[in-house]
Amino acid sequence: MNKLTVIKVGGKIVEEEESLKQLLDDFARIEGHKILVHGGGRSATKIAERLGIQSNMVDGRRITDAATLQIVTMVYGGLVNKNIVARLQALDVNALGLTGADMDVIRSEKRPVKEIDYGFVGDVKHVKSETLQWLIDKDIVPIMAPLTHDGKGNILNTNADTIAAETAQAMSAHYDVTLVYCFEKKGVLMDENDDNSVISRLDKELYQKYIDEGVITGGMLPKLDNAFRSIEKGVKAVIITQASEIGKDSGTRII
Numbered sequence: 086m087n088k089l090t091v092i093k094v095g096g097k098i099v100e101e102e103e104s105l106k107q108l109l110d111d112f113a114r115i116e117g118h119k120i121l122v123h124g125g126g127r128s129a130t131k132i133a134e135r136l137g138i139q140s141n142m143v144d145g146r147r148i149t150d151a152a153t154l155q156i157v158t159m160v161y162g163g164l165v166n167k168n169i170v171a172r173l174q175a176l177d178v179n180a181l182g183l184t185g186a187d188m189d190v191i192r193s194e195k196r197p198v199k200e201i202d203y204g205f206v207g208d209v210k211h212v213k214s215e216t217l218q219w220l221i222d223k224d225i226v227p228i229m230a231p232l233t234h235d236g237k238g239n240i241l242n243t244n245a246d247t248i249a250a251e252t253a254q255a256m257s258a259h260y261d262v263t264l265v266y267c268f269e270k271k272g273v274l275m276d277e278n279d280d281n282s283v284i285s286r287l288d289k290e291l292y293q294k295y296i297d298e299g300v301i302t303g304g305m306l307p308k309l310d311n312a313f314r315s316i317e318k319g320v321k322a323v324i325i326t327q328a329s330e331i332g333k334d335s336g337t338r339i340i
């Protein structure tokens with residue numbers, strides 16, 4: 086099987102010019118087939134604030150009312166996605182920006198209301214891996230925004246870590262997939278404030294221990310849940326690392 090690298094890049098990197106430039110330069114240099122999934126949560130929060138709309142996150146997920154949906158559609162599907170696409174084109178990467186609605190690439194279902202009503206947030210139901218494969222085999226590089234659709238005309242907001250994991254899992258039917266979560270730290274850390282404390286290999290047992298001890302918290306929890314699920318569902322390797330370290334043998338490897 087051919088190799089495919091799925092890179093997910095989070096909001097903090099996307100928002101800062103210097104780290105975005107570094108990420109895109111590194112991404113452009115990755116050889117072989119690749120997909121970039123981007124977040125942009127921090128940009129959405131800032132623009133919402135400018136428009137006088139308060140952001141509300143529960144368990145790392147944005148409560149998305151109608152006004153917030155308009156903002157995330159503009160920010161993720163427009164501003165962030167098209168900026169990345171233009172920048173990659175300047176680096177000779179034949180990037181194509183996609184939301185889940187484009188070519189029906191990712192269908193989702195509005196998250197059912199239990200204790201919390203997340204509003205217009207979608208849980209992924211299907212990734213059209215054949216469509217992505219068709220694009221990739223033509224040397225087109227999909228740049229995926231964290232937006233999906235329900236097939237009934239509605240856009241839904243979907244966490245970018247989940248988009249990356251579901252895409253990597255679906256693409257495992259066609260390629261040997263490596264999923265790389267890039268963020269601002271050097272990997273999963275023993276001490277969140279010490280970049281020299283990278284946990285180089287993490288299995289499920291150790292993960293649970295570190296949760297219990299409060300070593301791993303917050304936004305890292307959904308990321309690692311997605312990471313372990315991906316390994317269980319056929320993704321060959323999952324790495325959590327700093328953008329500048331892509332392709333090097335560093336960061337945290339999920340085993």
Ligand SMILES: Nc1ncnc2c1ncn2[C@@H]1O[C@H](COP(=O)(O)OP(=O)(O)O)[C@@H](O)[C@H]1O
Pocket residue numbers: 094095096097098124145267268269270272273274275276277300301302303304305308
């Ligand atoms: N043990 C840990 N190692 C590294 N980061 C951790 C750890 N525990 C919690 N975190 C937090 O998780 C955050 C990453 O999650 P998140 O902000 O959702 O990432 P992203 O920028 O990719 O969206 C880090 O910025 C950090 O604050």
Ligand SMILES: CC(=O)N[C@@H](CCC(=O)OP(=O)(O)O)C(=O)O
Pocket residue numbers: 094095096097123124125126127129145146147157206207231242243244245246
């Ligand atoms: C439902 C939900 O929470 N969607 C996320 C999508 C963006 C995202 O995941 O961005 P980062 O990777 O930068 O955090 C949000 O709106 O914040």
